[in-house]
Amino acid sequence: MLHNFITKHRDLVIARTREKVGSRTAPRPTEVEIMHGVPLFLDQLCARLRTDVERGATQIGVSASLHGGELLSAGLTIGQVVHDYGNICQAITELAVELQSEITIDDFRTLNLCLDIAIAESVTEFARQRELTIIGRGVEQLGFLAHELRNQLNTATLAFEAMCSGSVGVRGSTGSLLGKSLSGMRELVDRSLAEVRLEAAPPHYERILVTELFEEIEIAAAMHAKSRDIQLSITPGEKGLMIEGDSQILSSIVTNLVQNACKFTQPHGHVVLSTRVTSDRVLIDVADECGGLPAGKTEELFRPYEQRGTNRSGLGLGLAISLKGARAIGGDINVQNLPGTGCVFTVDLRRSTV
Numbered sequence: 523m524l525h526n527f528i529t530k531h532r533d534l535v536i537a538r539t540r541e542k543v544g545s546r547t548a549p550r551p552t553e554v555e556i557m558h559g560v561p562l563f564l565d566q567l568c569a570r571l572r573t574d575v576e577r578g579a580t581q582i583g584v585s586a587s588l589h590g591g592e593l594l595s596a597g598l599t600i601g602q603v604v605h606d607y608g609n610i611c612q613a614i615t616e617l618a619v620e621l622q623s624e625i626t627i628d629d630f631r632t633l634n635l636c637l638d639i640a641i642a643e644s645v646t647e648f649a650r651q652r653e654l655t656i657i658g659r660g661v662e663q664l665g666f667l668a669h670e671l672r673n674q675l676n677t678a679t680l681a682f683e684a685m686c687s688g689s690v691g692v693r694g695s696t697g698s699l700l701g702k703s704l705s706g707m708r709e710l711v712d713r714s715l716a717e718v719r720l721e722a723a724p725p726h727y728e729r730i731l732v733t734e735l736f737e738e739i740e741i742a743a744a745m746h747a748k749s750r751d752i753q754l755s756i757t758p759g760e761k762g763l764m765i766e767g768d769s770q771i772l773s774s775i776v777t778n779l780v781q782n783a784c785k786f787t788q789p790h791g792h793v794v795l796s797t798r799v800t801s802d803r804v805l806i807d808v809a810d811e812c813g814g815l816p817a818g819k820t821e822e823l824f825r826p827y828e829q830r831g832t833n834r835s836g837l838g839l840g841l842a843i844s845l846k847g848a849r850a851i852g853g854d855i856n857v858q859n860l861p862g863t864g865c866v867f868t869v870d871l872r873r874s875t876v
Contacts, residue, residue, distance in 0.1 A: 524614075524629035525568040531617060532564060538613040543606060564610070604641055604684050611637045635694070641684055642695035678703035701749060725768035725851045729874045732763040732797060732804065738773055743780045743795070751789045754780075759797035764874035765804050767851040772871070775844045775855070776806060779867045782841070783810035787864065799873060806869040814861040823857060 528535060611633060618625050681700040685692055736758040747754035765772070776795070783793040791811035798805040815823075824845045841855075848855045853871040860866065 524618075524625050524633065527618060527621075527623050527625060528564055528568055528614065531621070532561075535564060535610070535613050535617060536561060538617060539606075539609050542609040542613060607637055607641050608684075608687065638694040638696050642681070642699040646699065675703070675707065678707070705746065705749065725771060727766060727851070728769060730765045730767055730769050730772060732765060732806075733758045733761070735765070735769070735773060735776070736795065739777050739780065739795075743777065743784075746781055747784045747793060750784050750787075752784045752787050753790075753792045754784070755792065755794045755796075757794075757796040759799065759804075763797065763799065763804065766872045766874045767853065771847045771851055772869075775847050775869060776808070778841070778844050779808040779855075779869070783808050783812075783865075783867070786810055786812040788813065791864075802873050802875070804871050804873045806871070807866055808868075809864060809866045811864040814863055815859045815865060820857055820859050824855070 614633060615630070617623075678700050681696050681703065684696050685700070736756055740756055743756070744754055780793065780795055787793055787810045793811070794807070794809040796807050796809075798807065824841050845855050848869055848871070851871070853869060856868050856870065858866040858868070
C-alpha cells in the first residue's frame with residue numbers, strides 16, 4: 523500500500539524531493555520551501571490513504587494552505603509551491619518503481635488527487651495572504667484593485683500551467699481554481715466599472731423598467747449560479763414596475779448582491795432575486811442560504827475590506843461600493859439576518875409613478 527511505502531521511506535522521499543528542488547536554476551531555491559511543507563504533506567497524504575476521502579481531502583487542503591502561507595512569509599513565489607508538489611509526486615513515483623514496490627493504480631490515483639488539492643489550496647492561500655499584505659501596506663484603493671486583479675490573473679495562469687504539465691486534470695481542484703479565478707476577474711472588472719461610474723460624474727437619473735433590469739442580470743447570474751451548483755430563482759414582480767435611478771449603477775449593485783449570494787450559499791442551495799413594492803418605494807430582495815451570520819456581525823458587512831463568512835477570496839469591497847452606489851441614487855441597502863438559514867439583502871429605491 524502507498525501509505526506504508528511513504529511511511530517506510532519517508533526520509534528518502536524527502537531527500538529525493540529536496541534534491542529535485544535543489545537542482546532548479548532559477549529562482550535560486552532555499553530549503554525553507556520544503557523544510558515544513560514536504561513532511562507535513564507526506565503525513566497528511568498517509569492520513570488520507572488510511573481514512574475516508576472527504577476527511578483526508580480536508581486535511582490535505584489545510585496543510586497546503588499552511589505551505590502557501592509559509593512561502594509568502596519566506597519571500598518565495600507561488601510558482602515554487604506548484605513545482606514543489608510536482609517534485610513530491612515525482613519522487614514518490616520514481617522510488618516506487620526503483621524499489622519495485624507493489625502499489626496499486628488506485629493508490630497512484632489517490633496521490634494525483636491529493637496533489638491536485640494541494641496545488642489548488644496552496645495557490646489560493648498564497649493569493650489571499652498576499653492580498654492581506656497589500657492591505658497592510660496602505661496602498662490606495664485603485665492599487666488594491668489592480669493588485670487583486672493581478673493576483674487573480676497569476677492564479678489562473680499558474681493553474682493553467684499546472685494542468686498543461688499533465689499532473690492534474692481539468693475537472694479537478696486546480697481546474698476549478700482556474701474557473702474561479704476567471705470569474706473573479708470578471709467580478710473585479712464589473713466592480714471597478716461601477717466605482718469609476720460613481721466617481722466620474724453624478725448619477726444619470728432615468729426611469730428603469732424592473733423587468734428589463736432583471737433580464738439584463740439574469741443570463742450572467744444564472745451562469746454564475748450554475749458554476750457553483752446553486753439554484754437561482756428570479757421574480758421581477760408586477761408588470762410595468764418602474765424605478766428612478768441610474769441603470770448602470772443599479773445593475774452593478776444587484777449583480778454584485780446576486781454574485782455574493784451565490785458565493786456564500788452552500789452547494790445545492792437556493793438564491794432568490796425578487797421585488798416588493800409600497801406606494802412610493804421598490805424593494806429588491808436578494809435572499810441566500812449562507813447559514814446566517816454570527817450575532818453582531820450584520821452592521822460590519824458594509825465596511826470596506828470586511829469579508830463575510832469563511833470564504834476569504836476578494837478584498838471585501840463589493841458591498842461597500844454597492845451601498846455607496848445605492849445612496850448616490852437616493853436609495854439604501856439593508857440586510858436581514860436569518861440565523862440557521864441565510865441573509866436577505868434589500869435594495870430600497872424610489873418608485874417611479876410618472
